Amino acid sequence: MPRDIQRIRNIGVIAHIDAGKTTVTEHMLFCSGSKHRAGEVDAGTTETDCDPEEQDRGITIYSACVTFDWLDAHINLIDTPGHVDFTAEVERCLRVLDGAVVVFSAREGVQAQSETVWRQADRYRVPRLAFVNKMDRDGAGFERVCGEIAQRLGAQPVPLQIPVGAGPVLAGDAFRGVIDLIEMQMLEFDGESDGRVVRRGDLPEDRRAEAESWRNQMLEKLYGHSDELTELALLEKPIPPALIRQVIRQATVALKIQPVLCGSALRGIGVQPLLDAVAWYLPSPLDLPSVEGENPTRKGHIERRPPRSSEPFCGLVFKVLPAKTGDLSWVRIYSGELKANTRALNAGKDKKENVSQLWRIHATKREQQVQKAAAGDIVGLIGLRHSITGDTLCDPRHPILLESIQFPQTVISMAIEPESATEREKLADALELLQRQDPTLRVGNGETGQTLINGMGELHLEVIKNRLLRDFALNVRFHTPQVSYRETVAHGVDVTGVCQRQIAGQPLFAELRIRIEPVDSDAQPVTVVNLCPPESLPASFVAAAVEELKACGDGGGRISGYPLTKLRVSILGGQMSPEHSNEMAFRIAANEAFHRGLEQAGPVLLEPIMKLDILTPETYLGDFLGDLQQRRALIVRTEHRDGLTAIEAHAPLHELFGYASAMRSLSQGRASCSMEPLTYAPVPPNTLKRIMG
Secondary structure (H helix, E strand, C coil), X not given: CCCCHHHEEEEEEEXXXXXXXXXXXXXHHHHCCCCCCCCCCCCCCCCCCCCHHHHHHCCCCCCEEEEEEECCEXXXXXXXXXXXXXXXXXXXXXXXXXXXXXXXXXXXXXXXXXXXXXXXXXXXXXXXXXXXXXXCCCCECHHHHHHHHHHHXXXXXXXXXXXXXXXXXXXXXXXXXXXXXXXXXEXXXXXXXXXXXXXXXXXXXXXXXXXXXXXXXXHHXXXXXXXXXXXXXXXXXXXXXXXXXXXXXXXHHCCCCEEEEECEHHHCECHHHHHHHHHHHCCCHHHCCCEEEECCCCCCCEXXXXXXXXXXXXXXXXXXXXXXXXXXXXXXXXECEXXXXXXXXXXXXXXXXXXXXXXXEEECEEEEEECEEECCCEEEEECCCCCCCCCEEECCCCCCEECCCCCCCCCEEEEEEECCHHHHHHHHHHHHHHHHHCCCCEEEECCCCCEEEEECCHHHHHHHHHHHHHCCCCCEEEXXXXXXXXXXXXXXXXXXXXXXXXXXCEEEEEEXXXXXXXXXXXXXXXXXXXXXXXXXXXXXXXXXXXXXXXXXXXXXXXXXXCCECCEEEEEEEEECCCCCCCHHHHHHHHHHHHHHHHHHCCEEEEEEEEEEEEEEEHHHHHHHHHHHHHCCCEEEEEEEECCEEEEEEEEEHHHCCCHHHHHHHHHCCCCEEEEEEEEEEECCHHHHHHHCC
């Protein structure tokens, strides 16, 4: 039976690594009755970390979907990774979700990946709640974290609870519950039941004044979103909790505010109120605008699909779990109904797909086979042959092409050498399967004939390496990871390419003027712009030149053949002969102009620069700053946080290999760090000589 769309909540849990996303998810399942016992990340017994690599490392690598009911809501929840190397998992999940729970550590506050996932949620306009976790940790500070959410993320946090503990900075076991600012009640959680039993009672007298102050701040932030609320306040009349919740929901769905709750997921404190907030404040598919896409048969014509079962079917493939017996494709259904044993159109590839089976998903596995799914739901499909992540499926009679999913460029590569021809074939099959699952994994061939895998970071490549050895039992050799450099030019030049030769006895002539210049953009591939006056050259000749210039841009630079970036090529004009000019002649002229222009514009090698966020005890600050300077790092800022110091630095990836080990050595294991790609910058001359040998 299709689910009631008003009850559906499609949400994701997103955060920095180690903030507690998987533990929050696990205790949500436990509190909802979906599990009889909450698993532990360190023990490898959680529901969503079911891959051996995740269990060994104690981190989430692959997004996993679980479903459960709470109050009157049916929740499809996706637990996502927090490590920057796997941020593509967050990207594709946020693309299809309607809401999110952003988890922050009460001790560390807003961290690097917290900012990344928040920006991703902003880009897809996803309403969200904030949950300040680990309130039982020494140094936890609820008010400080709320301030960081406002300052560093540009958000509008509205605390709906405050923690009950000792002072503004809590100390360990002092945390014992929360105060509900809407009902003005004390909530205590039974430790023996892991938070399943919640006791509501009157406010402690010593906390009443503080609670009143926080409640007034909450209401002041809500007055601007409701005239009725403001009128009751001016008349000094009681404000019903139901009205407060209604206003919070409306403002949250409209992205005006972000409700903030707190607790300790590991001890089950605050998880049930968080589930209440998901049901009350996050949107159903009906609360959001209709999805839009282009009609592929009528270029430029925008179609809209309201989230109703009566509309034509439309869905987006956002994850593929490959298997030799048939891939399981995760699809978010935006409109209409999808039935088993039917055909759907892949609008981007104009290919029909057989939908042989529909499945409910649990973690990364099939849970229950169904015959039909409807608008608002997330299901797994068996039978798709041509569709990959980001592809649109729709009713063949009503085609629509939704916006796809864009993933970041890779920054690191590693070479693989099979031991035999048989192993080479097995390796190709294994990498093809892994690429279907992981859209950020790139595979190519090096100049020496080696197979190159390109990824998002050292950990990403290490996970791929372990899977090839463990899951596919391949007999291959791996080489040290290498930085994925890029090339551009130092300045702009105007050049002319000429074709004046004979081919097969036929004279050819063409002359093409182009400009090659650097641009402040990391867009790939090289941008080619036609500025040629329409009357000067035939359109077919210009089209041939554009195609050739794009091919040249994809072919690599002059230093060592690294991919070109931050480069624009403009066609300015040219000369032709009515008798001796054709498309081939203009291709030759374009090719000559491009390579001559690259040489004259001064080739520049670019290296990936990483944003490095370090949190260390103040004792080790000097050691870290000295080490970072030796790694060619730019120290952007340092910030003191209750005995800890946060350092933000920008450093070349080449200098950061093995940094996690160096960091542990510098701080005796007490510091933490994360890094994410920031930009590309020119390699200094002395470093260039060392890199090029």
